[in-house]
Amino acid sequence: xxxxxxxxxxxxxxxxxxxxxxxxxxxxxxxxxxxxxxxxxxxxxxxxxxxxxxxxxxxxxxxxxxxxxxxxxxxxxxxxxxxxxxxxxxxxxxxxxxxxxxxxxxxxxxxxxxxxxxxxxxxxxxxxxxxxxxxxxxxxxxxxxxxxxxxxxxxxxxxxxxxxxxxxxxxxxxxxx
Numbered sequence: 001x002x003x004x005x006x007x008x009x010x011x012x013x014x015x016x017x018x019x020x021x022x023x024x025x026x027x028x029x030x031x032x033x034x035x036x037x038x039x040x041x042x043x044x045x046x047x048x049x050x051x052x053x054x055x056x057x058x059x060x061x062x063x064x065x066x067x068x069x070x071x072x073x074x075x076x077x078x079x080x081x082x083x084x085x086x087x088x089x090x091x092x093x094x095x096x097x098x099x100x101x102x103x104x105x106x107x108x109x110x111x112x113x114x115x116x117x118x119x120x121x122x123x124x125x126x127x128x129x130x131x132x133x134x135x136x137x138x139x140x141x142x143x144x145x146x147x148x149x150x151x152x153x154x155x156x157x158x159x160x161x162x163x164x165x166x167x168x169x170x171x172x173x174x175x176x177x
């Protein structure tokens with residue numbers, strides 16, 4: 001018994017324990033990932049259509065930024081393969097609103113901040129679990145100082161908003177929390 005608990009056998013025991021933990025997680029990989037994504041085991045592909053910008057104000061790079069960020073999220077955080085059409089899971093939609101408006105009015109009746117808001121309409125289809133299908137509008141915003149030139153900070157604000165929108169869409173589609 002003394003040999004079993006000796007210091008020289010500790011690395012072997014740790015290796016065996018780590019192997020068993022890794023094996024247990026690999027068995028669960030079929031349904032869940034470390035990101036919390038819950039995907040039907042038979043689902044192997046995802047198609048994410050280009051999100052056209054149908055807002056009254058069209059920022060030329062917004063559609064591409066949103067679409068690519070969404071595709072990157074699903075390919076990097078799920079085992080799904082991206083396909084052009086007819087994926088086991090499908091996401092389509094459009095940008096429906098891009099607005100900027102004053103918020104936080106000061107006593108001098110001047111805005112302390114402006115708010116950039118982007119809304120997207122999303123349709124998600126899960127070929128294997130129709131209960132997961134949804135059509136929903138997602139909206140996110142970022143505030144910026146009224147003294148800031150929107151053109152100078154717009155790209156950074158858009159990136160922040162797009163990341164938040166993609167988080168929302170990804171969570172609604174496959175995390176199911």
